[in-house]
Amino acid sequence: MTLLDLSSTQFFATADGRDLATDATFDVINPSTGHVFAQAPAVTPEQLDGVFAAAQRAYRDWKRDDALRRTVLLAAAAAVEGAVGELAPILVAEQGKPLADARGEIFAAGAWLRYFAELDVPREIIRDDAERFEEVYRRPLGVVSAITPWNFPITLAMWKIAPALRAGNTIVVKPSPYTPLTTLALARVLRGVLPDGVLSVVTGPDPLGAALVSHPIPRKVSFTGSTPVGKRVAVAAAEDLKRVTLELGGNDPAIILRDADVESVAASLFWSAFGNNGQICLAVKRVYAHEDVQPALVEALGELARSARVDDGMVEGAQLGPLNNKPQFERIKGLVSDAVDGGARVVSGGHAIDRPGYFYAPTILDNVDDSFRVVREEQFGPVLPVMAFRDEDEAIERANNSEYGLTASVWSADAAHAAAIASEIDSGQVSINGHGGGVKMHLPFGGHKWSGLGVENGPWGLASFTEIQVISGPSRLR
Ligand code: NAP
Numbered sequence: 001m002t003l004l005d006l007s008s009t010q011f012f013a014t015a016d017g018r019d020l021a022t023d024a025t026f027d028v029i030n031p032s033t034g035h036v037f038a039q040a041p042a043v044t045p046e047q048l049d050g051v052f053a054a055a056q057r058a059y060r061d062w063k064r065d066d067a068l069r070r071t072v073l074l075a076a077a078a079a080v081e082g083a084v085g086e087l088a089p090i091l092v093a094e095q096g097k098p099l100a101d102a103r104g105e106i107f108a109a110g111a112w113l114r115y116f117a118e119l120d121v122p123r124e125i126i127r128d129d130a131e132r133f134e135e136v137y138r139r140p141l142g143v144v145s146a147i148t149p150w151n152f153p154i155t156l157a158m159w160k161i162a163p164a165l166r167a168g169n170t171i172v173v174k175p176s177p178y179t180p181l182t183t184l185a186l187a188r189v190l191r192g193v194l195p196d197g198v199l200s201v202v203t204g205p206d207p208l209g210a211a212l213v214s215h216p217i218p219r220k221v222s223f224t225g226s227t228p229v230g231k232r233v234a235v236a237a238a239e240d241l242k243r244v245t246l247e248l249g250g251n252d253p254a255i256i257l258r259d260a261d262v263e264s265v266a267a268s269l270f271w272s273a274f275g276n277n278g279q280i281c282l283a284v285k286r287v288y289a290h291e292d293v294q295p296a297l298v299e300a301l302g303e304l305a306r307s308a309r310v311d312d313g314m315v316e317g318a319q320l321g322p323l324n325n326k327p328q329f330e331r332i333k334g335l336v337s338d339a340v341d342g343g344a345r346v347v348s349g350g351h352a353i354d355r356p357g358y359f360y361a362p363t364i365l366d367n368v369d370d371s372f373r374v375v376r377e378e379q380f381g382p383v384l385p386v387m388a389f390r391d392e393d394e395a396i397e398r399a400n401n402s403e404y405g406l407t408a409s410v411w412s413a414d415a416a417h418a419a420a421i422a423s424e425i426d427s428g429q430v431s432i433n434g435h436g437g438g439v440k441m442h443l444p445f446g447g448h449k450w451s452g453l454g455v456e457n458g459p460w461g462l463a464s465f466t467e468i469q470v471i472s473g474p475s476r477l478r
Contacts, residue, residue: 004093004314006038006181007161008036013041013203014187016054020047022405025112026205028181031096031322032312032357038093040180043202045211048225049174051200052217057172058197063140063168066121076193079366081110087258091154091182091314096321096358097276109158109186115441116162119462133476138466140168141243142219145212147233149225150324151279151380153183156247159445159456160222161199167465169220172200174212176225176323180330213237220244220465224281227404227450234453235409240264243456245464248447249378250281250406253399253422254435256297257392257412258290265276266300267434272435274308274362277320279328281451282407282436284431287386287394294388298366302347305362310353322358323381329358330379336363337375339385344368349382370398378404396424405448409435427451436438 012019025039063070080087084106091102125211127134132237146160153175164171175183180203187201202208213221213236220243223233230248237244256270273284289297311318323329329352336350349363363383364424368375375385389395399408405427412418415432422430426446431437439445446455 001105004037004069004089006090006093009038011038011040011181011184012188013043013051013184013201014191014199015051015200015202016058020051020202022047022204026150026177028094029178029325030093031324032314032355034326034357038181039176040203042204043208044204045208048202048211048215051172051202052143052215054197055172055200056217058195059142059170062165062170062195062198066168069166070117070169073113073162075419075465076190077110077113077117079189079193080113080186083185087154087182087185087189089314090185091179092321093151094151094179094181096324097313098318098321101276102313105152105154109154111181111440112158112162116166119166119459120465121167121462122459128476130475130476130477132472134470134472135390137469138167138463139414139469141465141467142169143217144169144171144174144220144222144465145215145218146171147209147212147221147223147225148173148175148183150178151276151281153179156224157183157186159224159461163456163462164222164465165194165198167462169465170198172202172212172218174202174209177203177205201467210236210255213242214239216240218242222456222465223247230246230452240292243464243467245446245456247281247445247456248450248452249380249404250447250451251285251376251402251410252282252405252407252427252435253376253402253425254284254409254411255395255399255407255434256287256289256293257414257418257421258292259413260290260411261413262291262293262296262300265306265445266297268434269297269411270301270304274305274320274382277323278382278384279324279380282439284384284409284435285379287384289386289391290389290395291390294386298347298364298386301384302364305348305364308362310359310361312357320362320382323360324358326358328381329360332360332379332383335377335379335381336365336383339365339368339372339374342368342372344372344374344385370401376402392421398419400424400426403450406451407431407436407438409433428455
């Protein structure tokens with residue numbers, strides 16, 4: 001095992017292409033040990049004036065040169081990919097995920113930059129004749145505030161950075177105080193690749209996030225995080241009619257039909273629920289299996305949970321790391337004990353792992369129903385309730401009986417029948433015989449109901465970082 005020693009490394013916020021000095025720092029904890037291993041800069045809300053002013057200055061030139069933006073984003077992709085060896089271990093240390101997953105997250109950031117570099121910002125000529133011309137442009141908005149959570153700090157930042165910059169905006173990113181370091185290091189890697197002020201990264205505890213929303217300079221807030229905080233962001237942004245994109249929580253159902261082959265479903269379903277230790281907005285969070293297959297499925301999932309290797313993310317072969325932080329660890333413990341008190345049967349796990357850090361055994365629960373907190377609420381951790389249903393209409397109704405609507409999945413030997421059921425599910429994406437299969441750079445991702453507002457990725461995500469403008473006039477042909 002290689003433990004990363006960052007105790008003597010100084011991390012700086014990046015503003016205007018330079019280090020931003022701060023008077024204070026805050027602790028960053030390695031969730032595999034529960035100990036502080038680094039300090040992050042505590043940028044104050046007052047310092048944001050200078051950060052946003054630099055972003056606004058940079059915007060003047062950045063918005064003008066479409067071809068330059070393409071070239072620069074391709075160079076940025078290469079720089080990020082070249083820094084995987086440096087960035088991935090920092091991500092493991094602060095987030096907890098296995099090193100292979102962390103490397104995948106950094107590589108994906110490079111791929112996102114490349115994809116958006118090559119995407120055109122649309123310009124539609126509606127009319128251009130001997131009398132008039134009419135054109136519809138997509139103009140950048142200006143400076144964007146981006147706020148991200150702790151489960152995928154780089155992926156979720158890049159879903160904002162790449163399209164925002166491609167469209168001609170400049171951006172100020174604030175990662176979660178639980179995972180500030182990799183995003184700070186990313187900005188360091190991109191210094192000199194991106195023009196000064198185009199990308200800034202600031203870190204600091206509450207109320208820095210709120211200050212990024214209320215500041216008068218940014219014209220858009222792109223937020224990924226919990227539903228309660230997302231609602232506060234929407235209210236605060238409305239004061240200034242800032243545009244918002246909100247990617248919020250999920251409580252994603254998987255429906256397993258009677259004809260599904262339990263053996264082949266189980267492994268894919270397990271990793272759709274337990275990848276990143278269940279700390280994925282679109283993880284499977286409740287399973288509805290037909291009563292004929294539910295008992296066998298429960299046992300197969302229990303077996304997979306028992307055999308998953310949980311360890312420090314830097315240990316070779318670790319498949320799951322710890323929970324990211326103590327409040328989340330305590331929340332999972334509380335949800336499981338609430339379920340057990342209510343009569344749930346623990347098929348596997350059901351307890352914290354006896355070692356330092358925030359390790360929790362992957363947990364499968366049987367004998368639960370929709371009234372349990374672990375079913376009603378987003379657990380965001382390694383615990384999965386597996387329930388039985390009798391007929392398909394009942395399964396659809398129970399799947400839809402949630403304030404959330406991020407993603408869902410339907411599993412069956414008959415893909416066409418599963419797709420018909422998918423169309424009845426109220427969520428932003430539904431996958432057949434897999435979960436999250438539509439999470440791709442070229443497809444729109446966003447939630448219905450309390451799971452969000454707007455979408456990210458693809459041309460739709462790019463458009464969300466623009467404002468429509470019509471230019472029309474007498475013919476240009478004369
Ligand atoms: P969170 O508590 O909502 O925090 C998210 C970010 O918002 C953090 O950077 C946080 O910083 C900041 N913040 C807190 N209060 C704020 C305010 N009033 N104004 C502006 N920013 C504020 O979420 P989390 O616990 O980090 O992440 C887990 C949640 O994210 C889950 O619900 C998960 O489903 C959701 N998520 C959604 C998606 C998606 O794409 N739909 C993807 C991943 C995660 P401070 O901690 O300093 O307050």
